[in-house]
Amino acid sequence: MAEEHTAICRFCHSFCGIRVTVEGGRVNKVVGDKHNPMYHGYTCVKGRQLPQQHYNPERVLHTMKRQNDGHFAIAADQALDEMAEKLSAIIKKHGPRAVALYSATYSFPYPAGGLMAASFMSAIGSPMMFSSGSIDQPGKPVAIALHGRWDAGPQPFAEADTWMLVGANPVVSKWGGIPQYNPAKRLHDALQRGMKMVVIDPRVTECAEKAHVHVQCKPGEDPTILAGIINIIIHEDLYDADFVELETAGFGELKEIVTKFTPDYVARRADVPVEILLEAARTFAGGTKGMVTAGTGPNMAPRGTLMEYLVLVINTLCGRWMREGEAMPNPLALMPTWHGKAQPQPKPPAWGFGEKLRVRNLTNNAGGLTTAALADEILLEGEGQVKALFSVGGNPMAAWPDQLKTYEAMKALELNVALDIKMSATAKLCDYVVGTKLGLETPAVSQPNETIWGYGASTGFPEPYAMYQPTIVEPPKGSEVLEEWEVFYGLAQRMGLQLEFAGVLLDMVNKPTTDDLFELMCAGSRIPLAEVKKYPHGHIFTDDSIRVLPRDEDCEEKLDIGNEFMIGDLQQVVAEPVTSDAAYSDELSFSHRLVSRRLNDVYNSSGRDIPALTKNHRYNPAFMNPGDMQAAGLSHGDVVRIQSDHASILGIVEEAPDVRTGVISMAHAFGDAPEYDNQLMYIGSNTGRLTNVEKDYDPRIGMPRMSAIPVNLVRVDGPLSNQ
Ligand SMILES: Nc1nc2c(c(=O)[nH]1)N[C@H]1C(S)=C(S)[C@@H](COP(=O)(O)OP(=O)(O)OC[C@H]3O[C@@H](n4cnc5c(=O)[nH]c(N)nc54)[C@H](O)[C@@H]3O)O[C@H]1N2
Ligand SMILES: Nc1nc2c(c(=O)[nH]1)N[C@H]1C(S)=C(S)[C@@H](COP(=O)(O)OP(=O)(O)OC[C@H]3O[C@@H](n4cnc5c(=O)[nH]c(N)nc54)[C@H](O)[C@@H]3O)O[C@H]1N2
Ligand code: SF4
Ligand SMILES: [Mo]
16 A cells, blocks of 8 residues: 655755655655645656665665775674774874864755764864865855844845846756745746846856846856946945945945946956846846845855855845844744844854864865865875865765865775765775665754755745654665764764763763754754644744844944955956956966856766666766857867866767857766776766866865866867876
């Protein structure tokens, strides 16, 4: 007899409400749950493959230990014993800083894992906690630290009459920009009600197709474009003068510097028509509600922090923050009530605090320790050298910038451990690979999507939605898979450490359950977890009485729209030659800029072992404008060598009229270690190799240039080799 359950899809961060059919203890079908009030039955092609993901023949169903040249399954208890022993020896000899944690993509859907790992790190006394956030959009939190966060948050998408996306494609990525919960429908509804959208992107993305104004710019020029838009907004008096007067500092400095970003200058530099630029500024600022939000593209291009800062400045100039007395769109549910106030929060430090890295004068910063420097920390000998690494739901070999350096680092570690579901490019180089439980094999809560609310305008649930999912199926028979948190709890037990989880000292003898941990994580939440559990389809816990509170009488905080560092950066931008490649790459001149992008069927390096998801792309095509291809004498399917000033990779060219002239659009997280390069047709190429982490990086936070990378290309006619 088949049973039906509702559940949370955890293939991606969107957490769609799904309906799962289970027969004989196995999941055999996933569809959208049309009774779910947040997603209304939506699923994507990835979510519908959860059965294939759970029963993938390639799945790691045990803990694997590397012995001689291969990996062999061993009992999890034995593996934890051995790991604990090695860790203790490393800490004894080199100190706790020698142990590093990399929490990445799949820490998010299993929040108890991330918390337990962090708790373990503090118990051993290591500050070396890194995450994928610092190779994603670290400029966001850093810019918020400089500009200030408006306590009551941004205006909601549901009420917006204008919206601007800067290098984000949420219809495909489901990651912010437009509430990422069935975003295509939300966008459709908003456009139907008359919302006007501006998109700044070198590609005619799924979002740009729907935009009223599309600024199809040269990539990497977003700070210039945004400064130009600010200039137009100020000089055409399109800003909210009262809000600026009351709530901000630095208007004079801002106005002075942006005067240099005249429409003509910006148009020349970003290679866009002046009229489009004027229309973009007027369309956005001409509305009354709605936000500018940026995605990964321009965050990975040079000066991501400045770009994010200018995004905040436009929102502030236009007064697009929640005002006193308005109903809080999302007062949260599985978190303590958010009583927003109509005032800026005190500004945290942006950089220059916490752990100092041993390279590039980097410190901790609001975006977290620099993952782009972790390979250096592993390779650089001397006191503090990192000797042990835990990758939790992450794949450094696929994702870290400068893959060849990462490769050396992965091989140099004394203890390299991955918590993963497959033998990823990284796992293959690990000493231990702990096979972990998958999304339908453990309880789930929607809380992670609440914790990101406020990270950028329009990330996180737009309304106080919450859902809980119990375990739906047991892992495959004969397997021994762990939850991420069990690994760190088990290590702590063996090493005699007391862990503190969500502010509570854990019982280190009687192991908690995942549900116990969820209770601790949700302590003090506006809606008790027990209440949320009553709603198997998820529920929106609306409370219109929760309104934005007035400014505290003694609050003297202002939003800083003339931050000295950011004004300084704008001065540097103006001082650059108009073709700014010269500022980065002095020796060579380059014909194209390679930009990052997401593909609908895969999630970073996940999904490429599921046949239904590789129908369109086994490899990551190098998408190019047909005109560029013709000019270079290239045809569809040709192999080209793509050369940055650091390294080269091979790409398989594909015609894409949506891609701007002078641009190559290529997805990341493909490919593998160099010895697999001849399998280009099956595994693609790693664009991360093109990045030099020691050059062209943000000197304050270490974010390297991972998009808008200057490259040249030449056709390769002979046998394939990536060297
Ligand atoms: N050049 C370039 N580089 C980039 C980017 C780019 O656009 N361009 N994007 C950057 C961004 S935004 C990010 S976030 C990072 C991503 O960086 P990572 O998170 O390090 O990369 P992923 O490929 O997502 O790695 C996820 C790993 O988790 C495993 N996994 C899948 N499901 C589960 C599960 O249920 N449990 C566990 N434990 N593991 C699971 C997968 O097999 C995979 O090995 O990459 C960054 N790197
Ligand atoms: N299907 C799918 N969904 C995903 C992922 C995936 O791999 N697949 N990855 C997930 C992850 S880890 C993240 S962080 C999010 C990211 O979510 P998004 O930030 O929305 O990512 P993208 O869809 O790559 O959109 C980035 C856009 O930036 C544009 N771009 C590139 N360079 C520049 C530039 O210099 N300037 C401007 N203006 N635009 C530029 C690209 O053309 C692209 O359209 O997506 C998540 N969702
Ligand atoms: S968008 Fe797709 S992969 Fe992401 S949660 Fe929804 S169904 Fe799952
Ligand atoms: Mo990401």
